[in-house]
Amino acid sequence: xxxxxxxxxxxxxxxxxxxxxxxxxxxxxxxxxxxxxxxxxxxxxxxxxxxxxxxxxxxxxxxxxxxxxxxxxxxxxxxxxxxxxxxxxxxxxxxxxxxxxxxxxxxxxxxxxxxxxxxxxxxxxxxxxxxxxxxxxxxxxxxxxxxxxxxxxxxxxxxxxxxxxxxxxxxxxxxxxxxxxxxxxxxxxxxxxxxxxxxxxxxxxxxxxxxxxxxxxxxxxxxxxxxx
Ligand code: DX5
Ligand code: ZN
Numbered sequence: 001x002x003x004x005x006x007x008x009x010x011x012x013x014x015x016x017x018x019x020x021x022x023x024x025x026x027x028x029x030x031x032x033x034x035x036x037x038x039x040x041x042x043x044x045x046x047x048x049x050x051x052x053x054x055x056x057x058x059x060x061x062x063x064x065x066x067x068x069x070x071x072x073x074x075x076x077x078x079x080x081x082x083x084x085x086x087x088x089x090x091x092x093x094x095x096x097x098x099x100x101x102x103x104x105x106x107x108x109x110x111x112x113x114x115x116x117x118x119x120x121x122x123x124x125x126x127x128x129x130x131x132x133x134x135x136x137x138x139x140x141x142x143x144x145x146x147x148x149x150x151x152x153x154x155x156x157x158x159x160x161x162x163x164x165x166x167x168x169x170x171x172x173x174x175x176x177x178x179x180x181x182x183x184x185x186x187x188x189x190x191x192x193x194x195x196x197x198x199x200x201x202x203x204x205x206x207x208x209x210x211x212x213x214x215x216x217x218x219x220x221x222x223x224x225x226x227x228x
Pocket of ligand 2: 010034035036068178198
């Protein structure tokens with residue numbers, strides 16, 4: 001399989017008062033926009049609502065909006081995002097495991113791509129039932145809730161496992177990694193089998209480089225990693 005790497009800057013890492021300008025400034029350098037939705041309950045933080053996703057979609061038509069739901073009340077919150085301009089919605093396996101299959105189907109039936117995510121403490125085995133249905137598996141490489149945390153290296157073992165399962169079973173999901181990714185460890189992430197790379201603080205909080213410059217370096221390093 002010819003692998004393509006998708007770079008997905010996490011809007012949570014941007015200066016909230018400059019999000020529009022920051023997206024414009026890196027528009028030729030990203031593939032997806034990663035949007036974290038937090039409810040103050042599943043994680044101890046609050047972020048964006050469906051109107052924000054709608055505004056992104058309106059202002060950046062054609063942009064692939066990768067919504068990462070970190071919420072408990074899936075029955076209430078998922079419908080809010082189904083028609084919000086999201087291209088893909090990822091839900092957490094830890095949220096309401098009994099709803100996982102139904103919620104993924106709901107997303108798919110609405111014509112969107114669906115993803116499932118696991119926290120660092122959750123094993124890949126917990127989602128084996130939905131691997132066939134999912135368009136994307138998101139491996140959290142930090143405890144969800146905040147940007148700027150340190151990358152948990154053992155998450156790459158899960159990436160590796162998912163990469164092998166996909167080959168053996170002929171599944172179609174993309175493998176995404178989120179949390180603590182920077183210009184250097186992107187190499188290991190790609191070598192381990194990641195297709196989609198989320199990065200927040202590395203892209204938006206570099207004192208010496210613009211987001212576009214960081215993404216250019218990430219692209220270069222990921223392409224090198226594919227050759228190894
Ligand atoms: C954390 C979020 C991430 C976060 C990544 O809960 O899911 O998307 O924005 O930020 P960095 O790259 O700074 O770890
Ligand atoms: Zn995220």
